[in-house]
Amino acid sequence: MGFSGTYRAKWTHWANRVAARRAGRTNPATAFASSPEPRMIGSFARGRQLTAGNFMFAGHLLERPGAAIWDLVAPDAAFEAEMHGFAWLDDLAAVGDTPARACAQGWTTGWIARYGAGRGPGWTPELTGRRLIRWINHALFLLGGQDKAAWDVFYRALAQQTLFLSQRWHSTAPGLPRIEALTGLIHAGLALEGMQGHAPVAATALGRECDAHIGAEGLLATRNPEELLDIFTLLTWAIAALEDAGQTPPLSLSAATGRIAPTLRTLRHADGGLARFHGGGHGLEGRLDTALAASGVKGRQKDGLAMGYARLSAGRTSVIVDAAPPPAGPASANAHASTLAFELTSGRRQLIVNCGSGASFGAEWRRAGRATPSHSTLVIAGDSSARLGEGAQADWLVSGPCDVPSQMSQASDGLRFEGGHDGYAARFGLTHARTIEMTFDGRGVAGEDMLLALSDTDKRRFDRALVAGAMQGVPYQIHFHLHPEVDAALDMGGAAVSLALRSGEIWVFRTDARAHITLEPSVYLEKTRLKPRASKQIVLSGAALEYAGRIRWSLAKAQDTPISIRDLAQDAPYLAPETG
Numbered sequence: 103m104g105f106s107g108t109y110r111a112k113w114t115h116w117a118n119r120v121a122a123r124r125a126g127r128t129n130p131a132t133a134f135a136s137s138p139e140p141r142m143i144g145s146f147a148r149g150r151q152l153t154a155g156n157f158m159f160a161g162h163l164l165e166r167p168g169a170a171i172w173d174l175v176a177p178d179a180a181f182e183a184e185m186h187g188f189a190w191l192d193d194l195a196a197v198g199d200t201p202a203r204a205c206a207q208g209w210t211t212g213w214i215a216r217y218g219a220g221r222g223p224g225w226t227p228e229l230t231g232r233r234l235i236r237w238i239n240h241a242l243f244l245l246g247g248q249d250k251a252a253w254d255v256f257y258r259a260l261a262q263q264t265l266f267l268s269q270r271w272h273s274t275a276p277g278l279p280r281i282e283a284l285t286g287l288i289h290a291g292l293a294l295e296g297m298q299g300h301a302p303v304a305a306t307a308l309g310r311e312c313d314a315h316i317g318a319e320g321l322l323a324t325r326n327p328e329e330l331l332d333i334f335t336l337l338t339w340a341i342a343a344l345e346d347a348g349q350t351p352p353l354s355l356s357a358a359t360g361r362i363a364p365t366l367r368t369l370r371h372a373d374g375g376l377a378r379f380h381g382g383g384h385g386l387e388g389r390l391d392t393a394l395a396a397s398g399v400k401g402r403q404k405d406g407l408a409m410g411y412a413r414l415s416a417g418r419t420s421v422i423v424d425a426a427p428p429p430a431g432p433a434s435a436n437a438h439a440s441t442l443a444f445e446l447t448s449g450r451r452q453l454i455v456n457c458g459s460g461a462s463f464g465a466e467w468r469r470a471g472r473a474t475p476s477h478s479t480l481v482i483a484g485d486s487s488a489r490l491g492e493g494a495q496a497d498w499l500v501s502g503p504c505d506v507p508s509q510m511s512q513a514s515d516g517l518r519f520e521g522g523h524d525g526y527a528a529r530f531g532l533t534h535a536r537t538i539e540m541t542f543d544g545r546g547v548a549g550e551d552m553l554l555a556l557s558d559t560d561k562r563r564f565d566r567a568l569v570a571g572a573m574q575g576v577p578y579q580i581h582f583h584l585h586p587e588v589d590a591a592l593d594m595g596g597a598a599v600s601l602a603l604r605s606g607e608i609w610v611f612r613t614d615a616r617a618h619i620t621l622e623p624s625v626y627l628e629k630t631r632l633k634p635r636a637s638k639q640i641v642l643s644g645a646a647l648e649y650a651g652r653i654r655w656s657l658a659k660a661q662d663t664p665i666s667i668r669d670l671a672q673d674a675p676y677l678a679p680e681t682g
Contacts, residue, residue: 104673114146114191118427133295136347140239141339141396143389144192153201154237159184161462163632167532172211172216179223180462186213186224187232196628203243210237210244214259220266227271228279230263231286235339238293242327256488261297264290266474268300271307275586277315277323278333283593284308285336292347300350307342309354316358319632320365321409323433325426327369328382330409334362335393342396349368362503363399366390368408371447375409376444377422380429381436384452385626405516406510414510414517416467417544418449424477425508425521428488436472439488440524441503442536443477446657451603452585454478454657458627463634471627472499480534480551480580482646487525487534501528516541531563532646538666551580556650564649580653582611582640586626590638592619600660617653 152160155167160180164195166173166174171190176182182188188210194202217224224233237244237260245253264287268589272281284304291301316322322330337359344351369377375384406413410426412600436459457476460467470476474486481487488502508521522535535552552575555564567576584590590600599611599621613619624639642653 108588114560134241134635135294135295136293139613140192141342142189142192142195142236143392144194144196145386146193146196149193149195149197149202152190153197153205156454158632160189161629161632165341169404171205172212174189182223183229186217187229188213188236189232189650191236191243195243197238198243203246206240207244207248207346212316214255215368216556217406218259218262225266227274227283229269230267230395231271231283233284234260234263234267234290238289241293242622249257256475257294260290260294264294264297264300268303271304271673274313277328279335280311281308281336284311285340288340289343292349293659294344294574296431301344301347303514303643305340305349305352305355307343308337309352309358312337312354312358316361318361319403319408320362323429325410325429326382326435326436326438327360327366327376327378327382327409328367328385330362330382331366331376331385331390331393334359334366334397335389337362338393338396345451359397359437361442363394363397364402365403366394367409368406368413369411371422371445371452372415372418372420372448373450373452375447376453378456378458379411379424379440379443379460383458383630388494403414406519412508412510412519412521414519414538414540415544416517416540416542419446419540419544419547420539421446421519421536423508423519423521425506425519426505427506427523428499435497437499438472438477439486439499439502440477440479441506441525442521443474444538445478448603448607448609448659449605450605451605453601453603453609454590455583455585455626457583457625459629459633463627464631467627467634470660472652475579475581475584478582480536480553480578482530482532482534482553482576482578484577484579485529509596513539516546520558527560527563529557529563530567531560531565533560546656548654550652550654552650553578553646553650554651564646568647575647577645578643579615580642581656582642583624583626584638584640586635586637590621590639590640592621601657609657611640611655611657613653613655614630619643 111619155169156163157171157174162177162181171185176185186329194206222342245256267283271287272279274283284307287304288301291297291304305419329567341351341355370390371377376382376390378384412423412425423445424440426440428434428439428442442457443456444529445456456478457471460471473482475484488499489502490496491498503523503525508524511518516539518539520537522533524533526532526534532553533556535554537550539548555561587604591600593600596619601609601611620641621639622639625634625638626637627634
């Protein structure tokens with residue numbers, strides 16, 4: 103961050119503190135005008151861990167039995183943000199017993215005592231919005247058995263945060279942070295006596311935010327599926343709160359959910375989770391389906407393409423492919439170099455995955471998770487198809503694929519995706535083209551990866567790369583990362599890999615004889631874990647020797663009839679296997 107960015111951050115922090123303290127001098131709310139039903143899905147297991155003194159936030163675990171949450175020394179800013187956002191109230195409410203209520207009441211009262219005067223890191227618009235939503239929706243859980251003095255303190259804190267949001271929501275970043283702040287302001291304006299004037303203003307502003315940042319077909323600039331789900335969930339909460347209060351939500355809100363829902367269904371795997379791309383995770387179990395059901399919006403994108411992703415699904419199998427360039431500019435700050443990577447889920451079990459976001463495990467894991475080798479796609483010379491910038495743009499992806507044509511069609515006995523990208527053309531003169539086909543019953547998938555020098559300029563670049571490599575070819579690897587619960591074993595003389603799922607299914611991966619196949623270590627990164635999970639990956643290795651070459655591979659359930667989409671024995675220009 104340059105000087106101007108540092109100055110801006112300090113000024114924003116100072117302005118937030120001033121606004122919070124001014125809000126504390128206003129007249130408090132005196133009662134609830136309405137009491138909304140909680141719509142959040144908490145985790146019973148996480149709630150039990152909290153009552154036992156095990157605090158796990160942002161990839162860190164602090165074991166402090168008997169300690170109050172505000173006595174913890176947060177290991178980093180992300181941990182601190184989760185503490186002050188109060189989403190953990192959902193987990194305590196999911197338990198709902200006397201110890202859970204005691205923790206919820208004590209920790210909420212503790213926050214008011216320590217930070218209610220406008221101090222601490224929790225006074226940002228997005229965290230205040232998140233906190234207000236939880237306090238209001240879990241008010242009965244928090245206030246049960248409390249005396250009038252406790253109720254008055256609670257009301258005053260709610261009013262202070264509401265007025266703070268009314269003054270500072272516009273200062274937070276567009277997109278998810280601002281939507282969270284405005285949704286919190288809507289909840290507070292509807293729920294609290296004397297605050298009703300804030301709800302229509304916030305609803306109108308939320309509508310404008312949707313129009314500005316949620317594009318046609320639910321497009322989000324970051325292309326992060328989980329972030330899109332977060333936004334969708336907040337919008338459904340805002341709409342429901344307005345309707346429950348007898349108010350008509352702005353048309354732009356329902357229009358936004360109408361655009362987002364079909365896109366989320368397209369990004370939904372067969373197990374009900376989201377495709378893990380561009381910093382997003384699989385999502386909490388059941389959250390996606392709950393949000394979709396609450397929206398009342400049916401259907402998915404008809405052509406199987408949404409927000410730059412392509413979906414093939416049949417039977418109990420789903421394949422989702424990143425079929426667009428990575429995000430550009432500031433939207434790429436958490437993006438991955440994952441163009442043409444894919445994931446495959448069979449029934450309730452993930453099979454082929456991407457490593458995921460390593461952000462919760464530190465800077466090195468974050469950087470590694472964003473690189474192309476951490477995705478199920480082809481990599482040239484171990485290099486990423488898009489590179490990180492420098493200086494003020496050090497977190498941005500630059501020099502990535504620009505031209506990414508793709509299309510969906512029907513094959514003779516299934517569905518077909520075809521795509522390509524030029525992310526390696528400037529360095530090696532090669533374009534990566536990928537075809538993936540799925541049988542109509544979903545029991546077989548066949549793929550083809552091609553490396554092509556298309557133009558005269560590309561051919562000259564490829565020739566230079568060959569010379570630089572002593573005419574041994576331009577090395578490539580095709581990665582197929584496996585979920586940690588997949589048991590993989592090389593068989594048939596090293597020509598195939600047997601993949602056993604916990605469901606009892608057996609899939610077999612095969613390739614033609616033009617690539618060297620190995621089974622190597624990998625990792626599975628998810629923010630709800632304390633450390634990366636060990637897994638495996640199938641790697642096809644070789645070297646490109648000609649201007650056009652291809653490798654074919656297939657995945658099929660064991661004992662199924664052979665896949666007929668492609669004849670793997672067909673002659674073609676080839677990518678020679680590595681030797682030695």
